[in-house]
Amino acid sequence: MGRDEAIAAIGALADPVRRRLYEYVATCDQPVGREPAAEALGIPVHSARFHLDRLVEEGLLEADYQRLSGRSGPGAGRPAKVYRRAAGEVSVSVPARGYDLVGRVFAAAVERSLDGAPLAESLAEEARAVGRSDGAGLGTSRSEDELRRTAQVLGERGYEPTRTGDTLVLHNCPFDALAREHTALVCGVNHDYVSGVIEGLGCCHARAHLDPAEGRCCVLISHEQ
Incomplete structure (x- = not known):
């Protein structure tokens, strides 16, 4: 839904x-x-x-x-x-939150760690995998501008992207409550997820960077030549 x-x-x-x-x-x-x-x-x-x-x-x-x-x-x-x-779940938050997404990443990473994989690596790989899936599944034609395509996918996830020149600013963190309590961990997962979205879209010039600031997501996306 x-x-x-x-x-x-x-x-x-x-x-x-x-x-x-x-x-x-x-x-x-x-x-x-x-x-x-x-x-x-x-x-x-x-x-x-x-x-x-x-x-x-x-x-x-x-x-x-x-x-x-x-x-x-x-x-x-x-x-x-x-x-x-109905079997499905219905939830709405304002601003948008995505704790289900980060929960899926954490659960899959913990399962892998129980089989002996390093937890930090598992978190990064799972976050990128979910991002790649979203990018490939929600993305538009590859002929369109890379930042515009990235904004479309992240907008669906509630990031509230706004383009400023060659930079995409994400005004909302879908994982806000978790990020406030576990900043380094959640921001790392956030960065890996957004990077995975860019990979799933097949972008060649868009890059995700960690750039924490008050009142917005810790990730910025820039267009690099």
């Missing part, structure tokens, strides 16, 4: 009835039909149907059809539409 879709999904829960329906379905052990949900909340069935289907549209619930009687075959009745909480 992209950021725009996540914001819309969270916004759907602003309605108090819709939020109560979501919480009710989420806490049930089995998929829930419209009638039981309406009865549990004390609302009309048509209202429950509207809100439940809206939650499905926003990706917060999943819908299926089941025979609630438990019977099958002739005379068992038509299957009813039932709802369950």
Whole structure:
């Protein structure tokens, strides 16, 4: 789910009835039909149907059809539409944060270290690998300007890039809370990730540099001849 879709999904829960329906379905052990949900909340069935289907549209619930009687075959009745909480996770932060990304890097590096690989090297390699994957997967045509392409990928990750001449300034650190407590470690991972993005994009002149400053990401990207 992209950021725009996540914001819309969270916004759907602003309605108090819709939020109560979501919480009710989420806490049930089995998929829930419209009638039981309406009865549990004390609302009309048509209202429950509207809100439940809206939650499905926003990706917060999943819908299926089941025979609630438990019977099958002739005379068992038509299957009813039932709802369950969606498997995916929805989160929004302002400014954007990416703790899931750094968590993936740390977890993969620790697994490698348990097999005997040096932890520092594993962190660097895993961060670059994730960056290369993002660069290759989200990048645009290689005929476009390298800094513009890099900005597109990092913008998707919440870095809030702005170009100033031949330099790309990243106004937001997606790992801000971790970076404040473990600066050297997280900034190193950040630098390796951004370098991996540049490699994944196939850039020949863009370079990532560690250049910590207050109020922005510790990495700058420059275009070098």
